[in-house]
Amino acid sequence: MTYARTSWRENAACRSTDAEELFADSATQNRAKAVCVGCPVRAECLAEALDNRVEFGLWGGMTERERRALLRRRPDVESWRQILETAHSKHDQPRRPRAC
Template identity: 75%
Template sequence: MPLPPWGSLDSGEDGAGMGWVTDWSAQAACRTTDPDELFVQGAAQNRAKAVCTGCPVRTECLADALDNRVEFGVWGGMTERERRALLRRRPLVTSWRRLLETARSEYERSCGPLVAGADELDFEEMEAEDAGGVTAGPVDRRYAVDPGDRPYAAGPGDRRYAAVG
């Protein structure tokens, strides 16, 4: 099963892999990070975004930042510039939480139930086996979001997406 765009497949005791988490900040990967490291400029933003990689509540964090028009810092793996660009491209979205929650549900429905511990699998190795031993590199999975359309899983190069994973 492919890794979901929001990060981990963990469905452990904290419930992060089970539906939408409303109190997401308590489970965020950045909760032990110095907050100043998430409010940086230039190349340092890439290091800040790396903190979000694999975060079990990345989507919730991003939805909160988009819905509340948070202007500064890295939230949900996106810089303020990336979030502003997304908001400009999708002005008709009234609830990013609803949109991203629906996208997650659609993804889970299409891929089947999440399996506890599946995030420990080596997906690149599995993809290499499927491709006859050739690894093309990490797979970039994102949700495409078009006003009026249902969310769908988009691949690399599809310009109609919201980076949530």
């Protein structure tokens, strides 16, 4: 499901989490990442951080270091939102049974 750009935050699993937990040091980042695992707007959150080159905090289940590495590997991407929405819609499509 895709949420409007302005309202995805309202559906975020972390909306009631202490913001300090999402800007944790490396020792506590794994606990913070657990909040993102089942989040319904994880892709939108990650796209926001990647498209806007957000430097700090945990966004969409990725740390600053993980996002920087991804941006270095794919510097040509203009819209992470578009890529993630396309991947999400392909993932949600029913799979066709294989022919025998």
